[in-house]
Amino acid sequence: MSEADEVVLDSSMSKTLHSGLRVLEVLSARGSAMTITEIADAVGVHRTVAHRFVRTLEAHRLLRRDRAKRFHLGTGLVPLAEPVERDLRTAALPLLEELADEVSATAHLVVQEDSRHVRALMVVEPRNASVHVAFRPGQLDAIDRGSAGLAILSGQPARAGERDEVHTARERGYAVSFSEVVPSVHGVSAPVPNGRDGAQLSVGVSVFDLGDVDRLGAAVRATAQLIGHVTG
Structure with a gap:
């Protein structure tokens, strides 16, 4: 994009x-x-x-x-660039590192940029995986494409015309996407409660193989809750 x-x-x-x-x-x-x-x-x-x-x-x-x-x-x-969300990034970094290592996948913290877009604020690669997804912080994507944006939407009131995946994410607490942003790369993300200064955030992982999606969903939900707690 x-x-x-x-x-x-x-x-x-x-x-x-x-x-x-x-x-x-x-x-x-x-x-x-x-x-x-x-x-x-x-x-x-x-x-x-x-x-x-x-x-x-x-x-x-x-x-x-x-x-x-x-x-x-x-x-x-x-x-x-260094002062941008410094407190948030400082608090979130060890939690994202723990998530990335726990599931052996790249973890990310994503913020809603505007009504149509989300931006990757932090990207943390696992230290214990031989193969993992790599992308740079700052990447901008459509909010209704990919698990990160879908998770953010699921943390907001329902709106007409939203994707079924957003409704599903509200029910189970995390969003799943299949090859929507990058071909062959899948995502699992959860909304961060108590958005900092009104900013809507999500925590997620990017993987080549979803494997046990329930395990991934539980992991991103737990991390999202922790980040919400320490930054709220």
């Missing part, structure tokens, strides 16, 4: 700032260095305009240029 497609500009927004921020978004999505031409094409601006964007971002250390004149995300992003 492209985050660019999800932002609708209106007259109260800055088109120039939007395009400049898109440079950071496309580099993050790409996961590797890009040339100025590739950046210009991805953002949809002239090469000269893209050059102004990257020079400004370089000055703030949000981008860096290598010897081949390709651009990478810069170290200036680290102090900007």
Whole structure:
């Protein structure tokens, strides 16, 4: 899913700032260095305009240029990202690590971004599994696709037109999805009670083989309850 497609500009927004921020978004999505031409094409601006964007971002250390004149995300992003939900992440980390090791699967804490999307706030990989799912924090997905979003919806009042899976998740306390976000990767997630500052959260695991889904469901529910308790 492209985050660019999800932002609708209106007259109260800055088109120039939007395009400049898109440079950071496309580099993050790409996961590797890009040339100025590739950046210009991805953002949809002239090469000269893209050059102004990257020079400004370089000055703030949000981008860096290598010897081949390709651009990478810069170290200036680290102090900007570090304070985001610091208390929540500090409290949740040991609980997610315990969950990941207990079920030998990648665990994640996901937050509702807006009415249509959820974002992975934390991703913790198991230390005792030879094979596991890997993805980066920050991933944005549709709220009605994948167990993380379905779990968050299940913690909210029922609404017309919602998926049957949301109703099922309300009944059993956790949501299950099959190959909805990434092919061959399944998910089991539970809503976190007492959303922090109104933010809706879910805890889940991503696996290649669901195996004992009841065991996974019980594990994510227990972790969700603990996170709700320590952060509520």
